Structure formats: C-alpha cells, structure tokens
Amino acid sequence: MKLLTRNEIDNKYKWNIENLYKDIDEWELDLEKVKIQLPELGAFAGKINNNENLLTYIEKDIQVSRILDKLRSYAYLRADEDTSKAEFQVIKGKINSCLSESASISAFFIPELLGLPHGSVEKFIEESEELKIYEFYLKNILSEKPHILSAEQENIISLFSDTLCASESTYDIFTSSDIAFPKIKYENGDEVELTSGNYSIFMNSKNREVRKAAFKTYHDTYNKSRNMLATLFMSNVNMVTVDAKIRNYKSSLESCLKPNNISVEVYNNLIDTVSKNLSSFHRYIKLKKKLLNLDEIHMYDLAVPIVDIEESKIKYEEAIEICLEAIKPLGEEYSNIFKEGIKERWIDVFENKGKCTGGYSRGCYDSMPYILLNYNYLLGEVFGLIHEMGHSIHSYYSRKNQPYIYSRYAWFCAEIASHTNEALLRAHLIKKAKDKKEKLYFINKELDSIRWQVFTRTMFAEFEKIIHENIESNNPLSTDDLCKIYHDLNVKYFGPDMVLDKEGDIGWATIPHFYANFYVYQYATGLVAGTAISKMLIEEGESAVERYKEFLKSGGSNYPIELLNKVGIDMTTPKPLEDTIKRFDELLDMMEKELGSE
CATH class of the missing domain: 1.10.1370.20 (Oligoendopeptidase f, C-terminal domain)
Incomplete structure (x- = not known):
C-alpha cells in the first residue's frame, strides 16, 4: 500500500521508453529536424492543382507527421510517468507548440483541395496510380466539405489548437499531481494514503465502513475544488x-x-x-x-x-498467464504477439508517485505499442491488462498491415x-x-x-x-x-x-x-x-x-x-x-x- 517513487520500481516493470528515444537530447534533435521540414509543407499552398503536386504534398505530410507522432508519443509518455517532473512537462509543451505550428502551416490543404472544381480530385486519382492508395482518405475529406472553413480561417483556428486543449491538460495535471487525498484507515487499521490508483482497492473492501470512508473522502476531496x-x-x-x-x-x-x-x-x-x-x-x-x-x-x-x-492477490506474472489462457480462442499468432509485448516491455506496470492515473494504450506508427497500468494485484487489474493489450494488439495489427494514412x-x-x-x-x-x-x-x-x-x-x-x-x-x-x-x-x-x-x-x-x-x-x-x-x-x-x-x-x-x-x-x-x-x-x-x- 506504500506509494513508491519511480526510481524504486524495477526497470523490468517499466515501459521501454528508450525504444523511442534514448534520452531528451536525442528527442530534441528530431524536434529541430522536423521544424526545418515544416516550411516545406507551406510551400505547396496554392499549388494543389494537379495530381503530381497532390501526391508529393501527401507524401511529404506523411513524412513530417510520422516524426511529429514519434515526438508526441515520447513527450506524453514521459510526462505521464511522473507529472511532477518539470523537464517532461517542458518537452510536452514544446511538442504541443510544434504541433500547433504544423497545423497552422498545413491549414491551407483541405480548404484548397475542397476549392478545386467538382470532379478534380477524382480525376487526379484516375490519372495517378500512386494516388489510388489515398482514394478513401481523399474522398473522406470531400465528404466533410460543408464543415471545412477557408484556408485563412482554418489557419487562425490551428494557431489556437494548443490553447483549446488547456482545459483537458489542466484537469490532467490537477487530478494526477496536485490533488491531495488524506489518509484513511484500511481493514487492518493502518492509515493509508488514498490515491486515485488505490481507490478501487478500498471500494472492494469487505469492510463497509472502509468503503464508506473511502467514497466520502474521495468525493469530498473533489468537492473542495x-x-x-x-x-x-x-x-x-x-x-x-x-x-x-x-x-x-x-x-x-x-x-x-x-x-x-x-x-x-x-x-x-x-x-x-x-x-x-x-x-x-x-x-x-x-x-x-x-x-x-x-x-x-x-x-x-x-x-x-x-x-x-x-x-x-494476483501477482503480475500470474496475471499474464491467466490472460494467455483466456485468449487461446484467438489462436497462436495472437498469443505470440501478446508474449512479444511482455518481453519487449510495452507495459509500465505499477503506480508511482506522480504517475498518471488509470490505464491506456498509445504509441505511434514507428514505435512499439505502449501501455500504462497502475497494477494493484486485484482481479480487476487482470481485466485492465487484457483490456489494454486488446488496444495495443489492435494497433500492432493495424500498423503492420496498413500504410500510415490508414493505420489509426x-x-x-x-x-x-x-x-x-x-x-x-x-x-x-x-x-x-x-x-x-x-x-x-x-x-x-x-x-x-x-x-x-x-x-x-x-x-x-x-x-x-x-x-x-x-x-x-x-x-x-x-x-x-x-x-x-x-x-x-x-x-x-x-x-x-x-x-x-x-x-x-x-x-x-x-x-x-x-x-x-x-x-x-x-x-x-x-x-x-x-x-x-x-x-x-x-x-x-x-x-x-x-x-x-x-x-x-x-x-x-x-x-x-x-x-x-x-x-x-x-x-x-x-x-x-x-x-x-x-x-x-x-x-x-x-x-x-x-x-x-x-
């Protein structure tokens, strides 16, 4: 029940973040690289008027987007490891600014595409074999024509993209790092610090007074804000x-x-x-x-x-074996991917001070899937493991079998x-x-x-x-x-x-x-x-x-x-x-x- 610092947790229970970037310095190099490439996208403004330029722009945009996705994945994963670490919040802010700049530079594309004479995009696809792979992507954009603004308006909105996410970012920081729950008594009489991560343990207690105290304390703490x-x-x-x-x-x-x-x-x-x-x-x-x-x-x-x-209580290693037994109906190939995820350290397993609450799966086209857990040894967390692995293996299959444009x-x-x-x-x-x-x-x-x-x-x-x-x-x-x-x-x-x-x-x-x-x-x-x-x-x-x-x-x-x-x-x-x-x-x-x- 003691909440550990990140350094106190064995590396084998932490995700392999070095698979993305070995350190922040290497991340910074990629950030500078992509900043140089961003103006190249803007150079296509006013030129999406033939199949060659359309194809070149899409391919360049994919090249830039893949780097941005990798940068964002690393920054967000590091920030969620410990929301109190200032350097991680700094790189998260940097990539968000870069993403906002990218959105601003690329804001011309969809309005310009939709401004072409009726049938132009279909004609471009017919003329270019290389464009055919993007047919669903392009026709989906065309279907959104009634909801796309002018290039200038889209650019203005994109400049505010970082600001528009401020409510969510503030909520995440507050609930992960700043909110302070008091200690309450557990079943054995010990006083234990209540956290978002261990709240479910208290709610599963057979002692009704423990459950009641946890419920009231948890919600009263939110009520104060x-x-x-x-x-x-x-x-x-x-x-x-x-x-x-x-x-x-x-x-x-x-x-x-x-x-x-x-x-x-x-x-x-x-x-x-x-x-x-x-x-x-x-x-x-x-x-x-x-x-x-x-x-x-x-x-x-x-x-x-x-x-x-x-x-x-179910040890993490036991949870893995239970999950592998359960997914047998999905066949050997699926089970092997599950095992690969464990071996390659897709998963950040245990709660630590400052770690983002809950669980999720993320990553990018050029990385392994990453899973955040706050494993607490209860059966519910076995379900959490198999749930997030479902997301990650879905992403694994999708990224292996689709081009970047359709990988999400x-x-x-x-x-x-x-x-x-x-x-x-x-x-x-x-x-x-x-x-x-x-x-x-x-x-x-x-x-x-x-x-x-x-x-x-x-x-x-x-x-x-x-x-x-x-x-x-x-x-x-x-x-x-x-x-x-x-x-x-x-x-x-x-x-x-x-x-x-x-x-x-x-x-x-x-x-x-x-x-x-x-x-x-x-x-x-x-x-x-x-x-x-x-x-x-x-x-x-x-x-x-x-x-x-x-x-x-x-x-x-x-x-x-x-x-x-x-x-x-x-x-x-x-x-x-x-x-x-x-x-x-x-x-x-x-x-x-x-x-x-x-």
Whole structure:
C-alpha cells in the first residue's frame, strides 16, 4: 500500500521508453529536424492543382507527421510517468507548440483541395496510380466539405489548437499531481494514503465502513475544488460547441460523430434502448441489496461481490498467464504477439508517485505499442491488462498491415478489441471455476462488467448529451446545475433501491473521459460488439478468428460500421445491445436460481 517513487520500481516493470528515444537530447534533435521540414509543407499552398503536386504534398505530410507522432508519443509518455517532473512537462509543451505550428502551416490543404472544381480530385486519382492508395482518405475529406472553413480561417483556428486543449491538460495535471487525498484507515487499521490508483482497492473492501470512508473522502476531496473543476469542464464543452457552430454542424454531438460516418441515431439509440431496459438494471440493484443483506444499498456497495469468496492477490506474472489462457480462442499468432509485448516491455506496470492515473494504450506508427497500468494485484487489474493489450494488439495489427494514412482506427472501433479480450477472460474464468461458489463469483463479475460498461457508461453519455444541449441552447450551467443533472441521472439509472449520498453528486468531476468529447459511449458499444465477437470466436472457431483478424488489420481503411458489418455485426440496429441486455438478464436468472437452491 506504500506509494513508491519511480526510481524504486524495477526497470523490468517499466515501459521501454528508450525504444523511442534514448534520452531528451536525442528527442530534441528530431524536434529541430522536423521544424526545418515544416516550411516545406507551406510551400505547396496554392499549388494543389494537379495530381503530381497532390501526391508529393501527401507524401511529404506523411513524412513530417510520422516524426511529429514519434515526438508526441515520447513527450506524453514521459510526462505521464511522473507529472511532477518539470523537464517532461517542458518537452510536452514544446511538442504541443510544434504541433500547433504544423497545423497552422498545413491549414491551407483541405480548404484548397475542397476549392478545386467538382470532379478534380477524382480525376487526379484516375490519372495517378500512386494516388489510388489515398482514394478513401481523399474522398473522406470531400465528404466533410460543408464543415471545412477557408484556408485563412482554418489557419487562425490551428494557431489556437494548443490553447483549446488547456482545459483537458489542466484537469490532467490537477487530478494526477496536485490533488491531495488524506489518509484513511484500511481493514487492518493502518492509515493509508488514498490515491486515485488505490481507490478501487478500498471500494472492494469487505469492510463497509472502509468503503464508506473511502467514497466520502474521495468525493469530498473533489468537492473542495468543485468550482474550478466545473469551470474547466464547461470551458471544454464551450470550446466544442463553438467549433461545431462555426463548422456548420447541427450539434457538437454530430461534429464528433460525423467524421467517422457514425450517425447521431447510433448514439441516441444507445441511450433510448438502455433507458427502455432499465428495469433489468433496477432488478440487479434490488438483488444485490438482498444478497448483501443490506437495509440500504449505497454507491459504495456496488463493487462488493454478491458471492463472498476470498479474492487472493494476483501477482503480475500470474496475471499474464491467466490472460494467455483466456485468449487461446484467438489462436497462436495472437498469443505470440501478446508474449512479444511482455518481453519487449510495452507495459509500465505499477503506480508511482506522480504517475498518471488509470490505464491506456498509445504509441505511434514507428514505435512499439505502449501501455500504462497502475497494477494493484486485484482481479480487476487482470481485466485492465487484457483490456489494454486488446488496444495495443489492435494497433500492432493495424500498423503492420496498413500504410500510415490508414493505420489509426476510428474511436468507434477503439474499444472493441479490448472488450473482446475482456469477454474471453470472463468466459475463461467461469469455465475454469473450481466450484459452484467461484463460478457464481465470476458470473457476478460479468454482471458487474455489463453494469459498469453498458448501464453506467450510457448514463455518462446521456449526461454529456444533456450538458452540451444546454450550452447549445444558450443555457449556462452552474456547478450546482451540473451536480443536480448528475444526481437526477443517478436516480433514473440506479432506481428506487439505491440510496444516493450527497457527496456522490460531484461524480461528474471524477470522469476524465468527459474531456474526450462524446467518447465514453463507445465503451458501451465496444462491450456490446466485443461480447458478440467473443461469442463468435468461441462458437465458430477459425472462420470467426480470420474475420476478426481482418477487422484488426483494417485500421482506418474504411468506416467503422462497414468494418463491423464484415465481421457480422450491425451496430446501426438495437439488436446487439438488446442481446447484451438479454445476457444480463440470463446472468441474473442464473444467480437467483443457484443462490436460491442453497
């Protein structure tokens, strides 16, 4: 429970950052190199009028972008290792300034391309064999014509790109480094410093007083900075709203979804379908209250398993073996890539002072994938490992099989591979349970996963939608308004049996995903798609594996809905979500039947 400094952690548990750059001096050399190349892009302004110049510009832009991606990856990874280290924040600031300059210099390209006479781009592609590889990329730009501004306007906006991210950057620094949680008593009576990284340990405690103290302390700490956090959040919302307006989108929601050809109806269908099926969620809350033998159920009771077994601490090396067993349905090739990631040190494993909270996967076209974890020895962190490996292996396949221009998969696809892996892990744990009690424990884990990823994340998605719609209607919101909206949604989603403590109304301020606007709903759609894919993998075998690997290899070479259709999933209909909720009901039936027979 002691929070270590970074130097106290063994190097084998740290990501291989030297694979990107051996040190900051080498990073600085690449930064100077790319600064010299940036003006070469600007020299093409006014010259994108034939296939030769168009091809040359795209290839030059790719060359520069690859270096910028590598520089950004290194700076952000180092900054997240220890957010208190000034030198890492300095290089992060430097690359952000360079990215802003690059965006400014390149701002002419899309308006100039869209300003060409109708049919010109198609004619260029027809005339040039080398341009054919960029056909989807170029036609996707053409589809965004109604939302692209003039070259001068795009340039002005690009100059502010660094400033426009200030709310998110400030939030990240505050929650990772500046926020100070007090010490609280753990189960054994020891006073332990509460952190964002160990909060889940307290919430899994079998001692209800420990859970209650952690919940109240955690949220009270955020509440002390409630007005600052509200200002940051609303500043971010206002930024997205203004950008959507000046780009002629109907809403900020449409502005975030349309570039990936995701219909607003997909987002609304998620909220509507879940809202129509909240009786299943309310049934879950009622059952949990009954089986935990509680007079009242509170939010801090949600993480406690319905089935009480001794959850042993899982060493990191054990977690790796569990994951490798779980992903066997994906075949030997996939497992070997997983092993390569461990051997090559893709992963930064343990929490340290100043380290960014949570977990993620990042990297670039010219690097290995990188994974940030804050491993705490609980089963939930085994799921975190297999989840982030899903992202990273998706990136690995995509970068190996696509040219740079299509190597990034869309946000809508981003959570699918991770949730496919999680679904396989859940199925593996249920199958390998050594007795009835352990089996029920893992069934409960699957219930909790759907509870969190589908029902709770959809609540977050509805919260975002309500907030943005208020701002778009010129209805400013105070800190109290945000807390009330969040409270009312908790009432709606968690139902009449849940007792809501006032401290929890600040919960919106603890969600970093709200700064990646309209991203969080994709955890729900990702779990739904991942659950469907894992079922195919287990039931169909090799044919499903090959279809799924083609999806992983496709990167951003097509729109997400079309890529999923090839796997055999139609996310434009409510059916995949309804199937997941049906599975949730089946798990509840199993739980009630098995426990009722005891």
